[in-house]
Amino acid sequence: MNIEEIREDFPLLKRIENGKKITYLDNAATSLKPKQVIEAVTHYYEKECANVHRGLHLLSEEASIKYEESHEKVAKFVGSKKEEVVLTKNTTEGMNLVMYSLLNSDFFKKGDKIVVSGMEHHSNIVPWQFLERKHGVNLEYVELLDNFEVDMDDLKEKVKGAKLVSFSGASNTVATTPDLKKVEKIVHGEGALLCIDGAQLVPHHNVNFKSLNADFLAFSGHKMLAPTGTGALIAKKEHLEKFEPFLFGGDMIQEVELHKSTWNSLPYKFEAGTPNIAGSYGLCAAIDYIKKVGYKTIDRQEKLLTKLCIEEMEKIPSVEMYCPKDVNKQGGIVMFESKKLAAHELAMTLSEMENICIRSGMHCAEPLVSKINKEGLARASFYFYNTEEEVHKFISALKETISLLG
Ligand code: PMP
Numbered sequence: 001m002n003i004e005e006i007r008e009d010f011p012l013l014k015r016i017e018n019g020k021k022i023t024y025l026d027n028a029a030t031s032l033k034p035k036q037v038i039e040a041v042t043h044y045y046e047k048e049c050a051n052v053h054r055g056l057h058l059l060s061e062e063a064s065i066k067y068e069e070s071h072e073k074v075a076k077f078v079g080s081k082k083e084e085v086v087l088t089k090n091t092t093e094g095m096n097l098v099m100y101s102l103l104n105s106d107f108f109k110k111g112d113k114i115v116v117s118g119m120e121h122h123s124n125i126v127p128w129q130f131l132e133r134k135h136g137v138n139l140e141y142v143e144l145l146d147n148f149e150v151d152m153d154d155l156k157e158k159v160k161g162a163k164l165v166s167f168s169g170a171s172n173t174v175a176t177t178p179d180l181k182k183v184e185k186i187v188h189g190e191g192a193l194l195c196i197d198g199a200q201l202v203p204h205h206n207v208n209f210k211s212l213n214a215d216f217l218a219f220s221g222h223k224m225l226a227p228t229g230t231g232a233l234i235a236k237k238e239h240l241e242k243f244e245p246f247l248f249g250g251d252m253i254q255e256v257e258l259h260k261s262t263w264n265s266l267p268y269k270f271e272a273g274t275p276n277i278a279g280s281y282g283l284c285a286a287i288d289y290i291k292k293v294g295y296k297t298i299d300r301q302e303k304l305l306t307k308l309c310i311e312e313m314e315k316i317p318s319v320e321m322y323c324p325k326d327v328n329k330q331g332g333i334v335m336f337e338s339k340k341l342a343a344h345e346l347a348m349t350l351s352e353m354e355n356i357c358i359r360s361g362m363h364c365a366e367p368l369v370s371k372i373n374k375e376g377l378a379r380a381s382f383y384f385y386n387t388e389e390e391v392h393k394f395i396s397a398l399k400e401t402i403s404l405l406g
Helices: 003-008 035-047 058-078 091-104 126-135 152-158 180-189 237-242 277-293 295-314 343-354 366-372 388-405
Strands: 085-088 113-117 138-142 162-168 193-197 216-220 231-235 253-256 261-263 319-321 333-338 359-361 377-381
Touching: 035 058, 035 277, 058 085, 058 231, 058 277, 085 091, 091 126, 091 162, 091 193, 091 216, 091 231, 113 126, 113 152, 126 138, 138 152, 152 180, 162 180, 180 193, 231 237, 277 295, 295 319, 295 333, 295 388, 333 343, 343 359, 343 377, 343 388
Parallel strands: 113 138, 113 162, 162 193, 193 216
Antiparallel strands: 085 231, 216 231, 253 261, 319 333, 333 377, 359 377
């Protein structure tokens, strides 16, 4: 598929506002959705709308089959077993599921250590802070080097005695992608569990859970073409069998008596209540779409655009970037600031003037971003449907905005 063909599938790219197209460069926040995904969701609501696992009628059976198939599809997509796929609403829920399941299973004792890196999203900080505050667990941060890569020597030191290491597979701010093979060896070498925040990893890289050999991998469907409210936690079967559930209620049980219950088989033990059934239809369609495009095309296009954007930004004297300039060391994100204009003002003006959508602020990674600039930074992030023309349009609007207001 070429990029022009691909763009035909995304209705939002055809939207005209004030006579101008939308230039969407906020893909790290959420991706646009192709018509195949929108149609899959509509198909559920129009043709097969019923609850799953609860009815013997036609609609419920159809929806249940499709919902169960979505676990299989995700499993094949990330190279895991079907029982290892817990559908969630996003990465954040996946991280909380890990935290609460470990907590409910008395995995942590007072004084135990959890290690994260210095570039984490709030969803990989705040759940562990809760354990720190309520249960006396210590949270430690691995330092970043000057080029924003994770300091592996510091990881080797901090991992000593840790029970869990939770790392982002790709940063949503400074864009670096740690060498997860090395991280896995170091972490498991010390006997700690490894949790990977895959929110910015899975949409852009072909991930195989088995060879990654992490204990947990959380990601969001909505950042990879699927509807909002979709995501998955992939967890080693041995852990899901052993650990207590996070949410309790309908569907996650096998038998309920007045004072005790037994749990459903995997992965449903971890999926309480009515799930996002429509979302699971959309998630299947999104996976089909990504497979059709292929990670080679995704990677090629993202690298092309990121390289172009970095090269063009380097020519703007008042702009400073906070991400690796080598596109092989980063994940399609250009984090930057203008020394002349606050990030929020820049983002607002680009939107008002040219319908260009970029993000500004703390990017849910306040400890890191506020250290660089207390007022926040600006971010352009790419996906495979973006074009070189869009990058040029963004760069020339950026130059114009800075010269007008800066
Ligand atoms: N981790 C990273 C690295 C992210 O970029 C994001 C989303 N910005 C999240 C976690 C949280 O994802 P969600 O909001 O879908 O839970």
